Structure formats: structure tokens, C-alpha cells
Amino acid sequence: xxxxxxxxxxxxxxxxxxxxxxxxxxxxxxxxxxxxxxxxxxxxxxxxxxxxxxxxxxxxxxxxxxxxxxxxxxxxxxxxxxxxxxxxxxxxxxxxxxxxxxxxxxxxxxxxxxxxxxxxxxxxxxxxxxxxxxxxxxxxxxxxxxxxxxxxxxxxxxxxxxxxxxxxxxxxxxxxxxxxxxxxxxxxxxxxxxxxxxxxxxxxxxxxx
Numbered sequence: 001x002x003x004x005x006x007x008x009x010x011x012x013x014x015x016x017x018x019x020x021x022x023x024x025x026x027x028x029x030x031x032x033x034x035x036x037x038x039x040x041x042x043x044x045x046x047x048x049x050x051x052x053x054x055x056x057x058x059x060x061x062x063x064x065x066x067x068x069x070x071x072x073x074x075x076x077x078x079x080x081x082x083x084x085x086x087x088x089x090x091x092x093x094x095x096x097x098x099x100x101x102x103x104x105x106x107x108x109x110x111x112x113x114x115x116x117x118x119x120x121x122x123x124x125x126x127x128x129x130x131x132x133x134x135x136x137x138x139x140x141x142x143x144x145x146x147x148x149x150x151x152x153x154x155x156x157x158x159x160x161x162x163x164x165x166x167x168x169x170x171x172x173x174x175x176x177x178x179x180x181x182x183x184x185x186x187x188x189x190x191x192x193x194x195x196x197x198x199x200x201x202x203x204x205x206x207x208x209x
Contacts, residue, residue, distance in 0.1 A: 008094035013044020018185035078105035111150035118144035147191030
């Protein structure tokens with residue numbers, strides 16, 4: 001049975017598509033049993049549905065409107081994922097800061113996130129824009145992409161894969177974004193494969209101990 005990868009999205013789902021394509025091509029030995037979005041009517045949901053993958057939308061706003069807490073939202077989100085029995089959870093452009101209430105539900109299941117910056121640089125939102133602005137000020141000469149483990153600190157988990165991305169003098173923001181997205185699509189697939197291999201080795205070692 002192929003390892004189960006649950007993917008969380010918030011937008012167009014281009015990184016989700018990279019995972020779908022890699023699985024279809026056989027370069028990523030996995031299946032995606034569920035895609036969850038925290039926003040309605042995003043294109044990533046259409047990508048999942050076209051690939052025959054079940055989808056769920058769990059948005060925060062109905063919770064706050066009903067007077068429910070963000071922690072209740074995180075608990076419900078975690079339960080949705082747990083029910084899908086994942087071997088790996090991938091945050092692929094998922095724009096929601098996860099609390100310990102969520103993270104504590106996954107003591108052994110790995111969670112990874114893709115972030116368009118190098119470790120310790122431009123954590124949080126608008127990372128590409130902030131890197132471009134820093135380049136224009138002469139503060140940096142390049143940026144990058146990383147896949148890292150998810151912890152409570154935003155974009156602060158252990159980096160698993162890191163790749164530097166050049167910023168060219170003729171770049172505008174759109175050109176830099178395109179170059180970074182191409183790297184993201186490759187690095188996320190590699191990161192997912194790496195963690196699944198690590199998990200398979202860990203389970204084999206545990207079984208033989």
C-alpha cells in the first residue's frame with residue numbers, strides 16, 4: 001500500500017499539482033487521500049477534483065463568526081486530517097499559523113512546509129516580495145526555497161532541503177516569482193519523497209527492534 005499524503009492548500013495549488021504529477025509519473029511513491037483548503041473556491045480544489053482526489057474546505061471565518069475559537073478550528077482541522085490516516089502531512093501554500101492544539105495531534109506523523117526563502121530569512125508572509133525589496137536595496141544577492149519540518153514557530157522548523165535561487169539584475173517581481181515557483185515544484189516533491197523514505201526506514205527499524 002502506498003504511503004498516504006494529506007495536502008493542505010489555500011490558493012491555486014500549483015505545488016499540489018507538482019505532487020499529483022509526480023505520483024502519476026511514478027517518481028513519488030504515494031497517494032493523496034485528501035486535500036484540505038482553508039478557503040472556498042480556490043483553483044487548488046479544482047486541481048484535486050480533476051485528479052479524483054477527495055477535498056474538504058474548512059475555513060476559519062465561520063468559526064470566528066459563530067464565536068468559536070481559533071483553537072477549536074485547529075482541533076477540528078487536526079481531526080479531519082487524522083481521519084484520513086496520513087503517513088505525511090504537506091503544507092503546500094497553506095496560509096494559516098498552526099497552534100500547539102493542532103500540532104499535538106501529530107506526535108509521530110511528520111508535517112512539512114514549503115517556504116520561498118532561505119532558513120532564517122523572510123519568515124512568514126510575502127517572503128518573495130520582501131526578498132526582492134532587499135535585493136533592490138543591495139542587502140542580499142540571492143534568495144531561495146526550503147522544505148522544513150513544521151513546528152509552532154512560523155517557518156522555523158528543521159530545514160530538510162534548501163536550494164538557493166538567483167536574483168538577476170533584469171528581474172522584476174514576476175520573473176523572480178516564476179523562477180522560485182519552478183524550484184518549489186521540484187523541491188516539494190523531493191522533500192516529500194525524503195520524509196517518506198525516512199519514515200519507512202524508521203518503521204522498519206522499530207519493527208525489527
